[in-house]
Amino acid sequence: MTNTISIRANGLTKKFGTFVATDHITFEVYAGEIFGFLGANGAGKTTAMRMLCGLLEPTSGEASVAGYDVYREAESIKKNIGYMSQKFSLYEDLTIQENIRFFGGIYGLSYEGIRQKGNQLLADLGLQSKAKALVGDLPLGWKQKLAFSVAVLHDPKIVFLDEPTGGVDPVTRRQFWDLIYQAAARGVTIFVTTHYMDEAEYCDRVSVMVDGRMDALDSPQNLKEQFGVNSIEEVFYRLARGAQRAD
Amino acid sequence: MKTILFLLEKEFKQIFRNKALLPMLFGMPLIQLIVLPLAADYEIKNINIAVVDHDRSAFSSRLTHKIDATGYFRLTGFMDSYREGDRMIALDEADLVLEIPAKFENTLQREGVERLFLAVNAINGTKANVGASYLSRIIGDFSEELNQEKRNKGASAPSSQIIVTSSNWFNPHMNYKFFMVPGILAFLVTMIGGYMSALNIVKEKEIGTIEQINVSPIRKHHFIIGKLVPFWVIGMVVFSIGQLVVSRYIYHIIPVGSLLLLYAYLALYLVAILGFGLLVSTYTDTQQQAMSVAFFFVMIFLLMSGLFTSIDSMPEWAKVIAYLNPVTYFIEVMRGVVLKGSNWVDLQNHFLIMALFAVFFNSWALFNYRKSS
Ligand SMILES: Nc1ncnc2c1ncn2[C@@H]1O[C@H](COP(=O)(O)OP(=O)(O)O)[C@@H](O)[C@H]1O
Ligand SMILES: [Mg+2]
Numbered sequence: 001m002t003n004t005i006s007i008r009a010n011g012l013t014k015k016f017g018t019f020v021a022t023d024h025i026t027f028e029v030y031a032g033e034i035f036g037f038l039g040a041n042g043a044g045k046t047t048a049m050r051m052l053c054g055l056l057e058p059t060s061g062e063a064s065v066a067g068y069d070v071y072r073e074a075e076s077i078k079k080n081i082g083y084m085s086q087k088f089s090l091y092e093d094l095t096i097q098e099n100i101r102f103f104g105g106i107y108g109l110s111y112e113g114i115r116q117k118g119n120q121l122l123a124d125l126g127l128q129s130k131a132k133a134l135v136g137d138l139p140l141g142w143k144q145k146l147a148f149s150v151a152v153l154h155d156p157k158i159v160f161l162d163e164p165t166g167g168v169d170p171v172t173r174r175q176f177w178d179l180i181y182q183a184a185a186r187g188v189t190i191f192v193t194t195h196y197m198d199e200a201e202y203c204d205r206v207s208v209m210v211d212g213r214m215d216a217l218d219s220p221q222n223l224k225e226q227f228g229v230n231s232i233e234e235v236f237y238r239l240a241r242g243a244q245r246a247d
Numbered sequence: 248m249k250t251i252l253f254l255l256e257k258e259f260k261q262i263f264r265n266k267a268l269l270p271m272l273f274g275m276p277l278i279q280l281i282v283l284p285l286a287a288d289y290e291i292k293n294i295n296i297a298v299v300d301h302d303r304s305a306f307s308s309r310l311t312h313k314i315d316a317t318g319y320f321r322l323t324g325f326m327d328s329y330r331e332g333d334r335m336i337a338l339d340e341a342d343l344v345l346e347i348p349a350k351f352e353n354t355l356q357r358e359g360v361e362r363l364f365l366a367v368n369a370i371n372g373t374k375a376n377v378g379a380s381y382l383s384r385i386i387g388d389f390s391e392e393l394n395q396e397k398r399n400k401g402a403s404a405p406s407s408q409i410i411v412t413s414s415n416w417f418n419p420h421m422n423y424k425f426f427m428v429p430g431i432l433a434f435l436v437t438m439i440g441g442y443m444s445a446l447n448i449v450k451e452k453e454i455g456t457i458e459q460i461n462v463s464p465i466r467k468h469h470f471i472i473g474k475l476v477p478f479w480v481i482g483m484v485v486f487s488i489g490q491l492v493v494s495r496y497i498y499h500i501i502p503v504g505s506l507l508l509l510y511a512y513l514a515l516y517l518v519a520i521l522g523f524g525l526l527v528s529t530y531t532d533t534q535q536q537a538m539s540v541a542f543f544f545v546m547i548f549l550l551m552s553g554l555f556t557s558i559d560s561m562p563e564w565a566k567v568i569a570y571l572n573p574v575t576y577f578i579e580v581m582r583g584v585v586l587k588g589s590n591w592v593d594l595q596n597h598f599l600i601m602a603l604f605a606v607f608f609n610s611w612a613l614f615n616y617r618k619s620s
Contacts, residue, residue, distance in 0.1 A: 092454075
């Protein structure tokens, strides 16, 4: 981890009508770090992430990702990031190989690059024998791991993961986090939302969102000390007790 | 450019893998093309006609007999005041009223030209319109007969001509299917272009894959080209099967005019109508919404295109809508080229107008297509 700033948000806000989904959040993410974004359902995590990825225009505030401004340079941001949305979004009616080829292709990889990286990806996931299987036929855990690998196929500087382990079993979650660590070790900045508190412990730093606000931001260790508790779960309950939004 | 190839590859794979979509794209239109003209065929031998004969001459009674003898018409009235004819239309006892003016025979012999007036019953407009087109053919024959007689007698008078005001349909074979098939084919191509393309794009919104596209550096016009080209190709293929196989071998329709011209127009038309589909997709978020919106417009396009009812018999406000409807022009071109042999000079304006539609729909859609919300 370096001190180069990878993501910077300052008073970033999104309103839907009069409803403030993300309320003046301010933070910095350093290059190479695993940054956790915690919050209950409806806290505003996805909204914040979509603004950073150039998918949603902020209502006010500033933000830059990989040095590019979210208002003016969204398309340059897109060249430098990978994104795994909360909703599974590979093509279920294409095979694993076809998905790899398509997403590699639209990120401008060469045919040779697609072939090499694709083979590597399949080997890493142990999916060589399934290369010609339709993605829709895979179990959820495999789908999620595949979606992550495809999101980092083009070697982005930053990867945004929106609840990547939602609904998968603990063993697969563990394997998924291994993939995250491998990517982080290659220098990829990881921005990950979750509502699994144990996963927060795997992050370098975590932020906690409550009702659109960012109420805490520090390393898991510091947060626990600050609140005088033993787990991030306790930290989260302390913070979320006053939350208005419930799902 | 390479991006577009990747997009096209993906799109074609998905389309050809979709077991529900393929029959919709290829099977249904062709079945419709075979069934609709049959269903839309009317009992052509029972067209009720009333003749208002102000002339009561040898010519006028010969014409009346000729009409009666064809077997297509049923002479339900023969009177000498127009008011009575009008009443028969009002009572729905006549689909058509043919008015033969006083001194019809006289004028025809002296001046060589005379006009007949034809009133069409709008209640059963289609049947009446078909009848009108038959009738104009019969009158044409009659006029030719008179000329023949004149020549036989060695008369040097110029050949005579009977003009029927109100009917301008051209269907020399007196076959209703000849008139309907090109129109229905035009409409089916519209369904594929305007409907299927909208649904396809919105489907990506609905299942969420569009997010993955929008978060990539893909250029929006690349994405759009990647989406529209497959449907353009499919439109061309379906049209070809409809024109070169179904029309040709089931209905024995061989275009009088240039097939190349027809394809040139189709190519342009598809660009316009795909732009419309794209536009619908930019305003909707689910397939159900897209289907309702597209259905609404496609119905208007269908009913206001002159496919079933001739535009000439529409009220003014409806004519305005008909001429703001791209389908109208395509159907005119189809019928023009296939039945009349219209050429490039005849259709220049149609090309120009369709180019404007294409630019209009596509720029609006491109403007409205957002990679971010
Ligand atoms: N497009 C939208 N229009 C209106 N409200 C929205 C929209 N997107 C999200 N919201 C609302 O904003 C709040 C935050 O949503 P979201 O960012 O998805 O939360 P999280 O990802 O933390 O569960 C929720 O109450 C949600 O209903
Ligand atoms: Mg969310």
